[in-house]
Amino acid sequence: MTDTRRLILDRLRKHAIAGDTSYPAYSHPHAGISDLRRSFQSVIESVGGECRYVADLEAARKVISGSEILTAAKTICSHVKEVAEGNFDAEAKSDAHQCADVDLTIVRGALGVAENGAVWVNADPLRHRALLFLSENLILVIEGRDIVPDMESAYARIDFTRLRSGYFISGPSKTADIEQCLVIGAHGAKSVLVLVVG
Amino acid sequence: MKSHARLAAAFLKQEKRAHWHDQALWYVREKRDRMAASVPDWEALRETAQAIKRHALANLPRYLEEFEQNAAARGAIVHYALDPAEHNRIVLEVLKSKNARLVAKSKSMLSEECGLNEFLERNGVEVVETDLAERIIQLAGERPSHIVLPSIHIRKEEVGEIFHEHLGTEKGESDPTRLTRAARTHLREKFLAAQAGISGVNFAVAETGAVVICTNEGNADLGNSLPDLYIAVMGVEKVIPKTKDLGVFLRLLSRSATGQPISAYTSHLLGPRPGQEMHIVIVDNGRSEILQRERFYKAAFCIRCGACLNTCPVYRRSGGHSYNYVIPGPIGTILAMHRDLKKYKDMPYASTLCGSCTAVCPVKIDIHRQIVLWRNEVVEAGHLGRAKSAALKTATLGMKRTRLFRLGGWTVRKLLRSLPPFVFNNRLTIWGRSRDLPKMPAQSFRAEYRAHSKSKTNLSESGLNREGRS
Numbered sequence: 144m145t146d147t148r149r150l151i152l153d154r155l156r157k158h159a160i161a162g163d164t165s166y167p168a169y170s171h172p173h174a175g176i177s178d179l180r181r182s183f184q185s186v187i188e189s190v191g192g193e194c195r196y197v198a199d200l201e202a203a204r205k206v207i208s209g210s211e212i213l214t215a216a217k218t219i220c221s222h223v224k225e226v227a228e229g230n231f232d233a234e235a236k237s238d239a240h241q242c243a244d245v246d247l248t249i250v251r252g253a254l255g256v257a258e259n260g261a262v263w264v265n266a267d268p269l270r271h272r273a274l275l276f277l278s279e280n281l282i283l284v285i286e287g288r289d290i291v292p293d294m295e296s297a298y299a300r301i302d303f304t305r306l307r308s309g310y311f312i313s314g315p316s317k318t319a320d321i322e323q324c325l326v327i328g329a330h331g332a333k334s335v336l337v338l339v340v341g
Numbered sequence: 342m343k344s345h346a347r348l349a350a351a352f353l354k355q356e357k358r359a360h361w362h363d364q365a366l367w368y369v370r371e372k373r374d375r376m377a378a379s380v381p382d383w384e385a386l387r388e389t390a391q392a393i394k395r396h397a398l399a400n401l402p403r404y405l406e407e408f409e410q411n412a413a414a415r416g417a418i419v420h421y422a423l424d425p426a427e428h429n430r431i432v433l434e435v436l437k438s439k440n441a442r443l444v445a446k447s448k449s450m451l452s453e454e455c456g457l458n459e460f461l462e463r464n465g466v467e468v469v470e471t472d473l474a475e476r477i478i479q480l481a482g483e484r485p486s487h488i489v490l491p492s493i494h495i496r497k498e499e500v501g502e503i504f505h506e507h508l509g510t511e512k513g514e515s516d517p518t519r520l521t522r523a524a525r526t527h528l529r530e531k532f533l534a535a536q537a538g539i540s541g542v543n544f545a546v547a548e549t550g551a552v553v554i555c556t557n558e559g560n561a562d563l564g565n566s567l568p569d570l571y572i573a574v575m576g577v578e579k580v581i582p583k584t585k586d587l588g589v590f591l592r593l594l595s596r597s598a599t600g601q602p603i604s605a606y607t608s609h610l611l612g613p614r615p616g617q618e619m620h621i622v623i624v625d626n627g628r629s630e631i632l633q634r635e636r637f638y639k640a641a642f643c644i645r646c647g648a649c650l651n652t653c654p655v656y657r658r659s660g661g662h663s664y665n666y667v668i669p670g671p672i673g674t675i676l677a678m679h680r681d682l683k684k685y686k687d688m689p690y691a692s693t694l695c696g697s698c699t700a701v702c703p704v705k706i707d708i709h710r711q712i713v714l715w716r717n718e719v720v721e722a723g724h725l726g727r728a729k730s731a732a733l734k735t736a737t738l739g740m741k742r743t744r745l746f747r748l749g750g751w752t753v754r755k756l757l758r759s760l761p762p763f764v765f766n767n768r769l770t771i772w773g774r775s776r777d778l779p780k781m782p783a784q785s786f787r788a789e790y791r792a793h794s795k796s797k798t799n800l801s802e803s804g805l806n807r808e809g810r811s
Contacts, residue, residue, distance in 0.1 A: 151623075152402040152405065154625065158633060166393070173382070190602070240533055273562075273567045275566075276566065293588070294587070294603075295585070298588045303548075310607065310609065311606070316557065317557050318473045320492055321477075321500050321520055322365070324497070326517050328522075330558045330559040331563070331605070
């Protein structure tokens, strides 16, 4: 292995790349977004998700308790106690496989990206990151002030120094692998609701 | 091995299917166009993406070491592999060390390149592809015909047949939603039973040691979070310097690939999850040689979006399986030629050289120019074949001598017009098999040019230019 490593690195040193090979100075903010909130919402809808703006956590709780998803869900795992109690404690499970039948998971997102509807979820507070993908439905709660225009500004705000895993989630799981027909709900969540508070 | 032309001809015999294939890919290309147009700085992003690649690959040893150190500091175990054999051996050893007999695998073109599945199966490890299209392909016993849409050549009725046989769905079922649901149930069982997950890598960030993986289905994410063993396999070229650079590449990747603003899931993994063992296998397999070739190194900039396949008029009309290399289409061509010039000698000719591939490439690889240069290499190496060589020799002769050229032109103009079409459109004439002769002009270009220059001189003397404006 060490030999292989040295051999590969030596070979790579002999590259023929010509021209300016300095690291480019760049910044490409997305200049086409005039209304962050509207753009964020419309992109989420275009990728098969749902996005609602609510005044506060109490209003978020009302939206959730009135939602069809909550009514239909038997096993609910909430990491945002202010908006829903839940009836399943994933943190108490020693193995992620025990979370296989969760119908609804509610977690906080740290950021929303207006250009692509993605929500940044830091999975480190969760004992089982697999929950995000096992759960049949997902509700992501973010703060209104945390919507940024584009990926450049999103990465500028994410701290990777102690992070172990983080995910951009943009709408529900999907596939178009059968004749380019879009089907929502491939392996992960069949629905994603983003609640923007404040 | 059959040539691209032969395989393409077989593909085109099923006219309806060929037309559908063409349309399906053009639809993806159009989505890409709309997405690209929605980003005001699109062209600048492409420029920057290329500049970052240029910098990263020119300094790859440094960035690989930085990535390795940071990933190791997070608890990942990093391996290097020179070729497919070493890659496969490492993966097998790791799987064996944990006694893993069932692997939930996510899409990886590198593992296709290395023939990993076949190798593992031969050694008693069951590999289940978890991307829907890859699973369809695997059950059908085929290989992917596209790098992003592996089952684009298969109709829904055929998926129904395959699933009926292997997953027990109802006979005649062809509804994409119901078939997808059946696959979800089937693969969920596999995810929960697998002792290991394997996936490819979209980007590896030197600065943090993060491995970044993009999927729409969420399969890579289940595969890397559920089992106690996770192996990420990547080519050396996947390393980018900074987290910030993800902001450039992720904005380009999905928009170019499928016309989406971003994939549904973009995972950033920094080391294993608690209780897990994570391995990263970094593979060269000829990439360092690509980077050593002055005219061709940009082929290694590729981020595997597949946009050049979707836009290519030849790919759309001939299907991925008509290319003999594991990666088809324009990018496949300029990668295959590094592998084996002789074996893949027909691939550079599976191109109209229209340049559409170059125009859509998110990292601005000069794909169609490289294809021309590869034709050059094929000719130089003497792999062209007798008929084409003879034709080219004749043409060279004519181009070199003015009189001969004129005589040739005259002959073609006068003679071919009066001959019946079958003289030209017969099986023996390679060019004429699928083409008609253009209408022959009455006079040569030379004569026409001369006449035109004369009239132009007259016009300018009268104070008017050609358009008649003064």
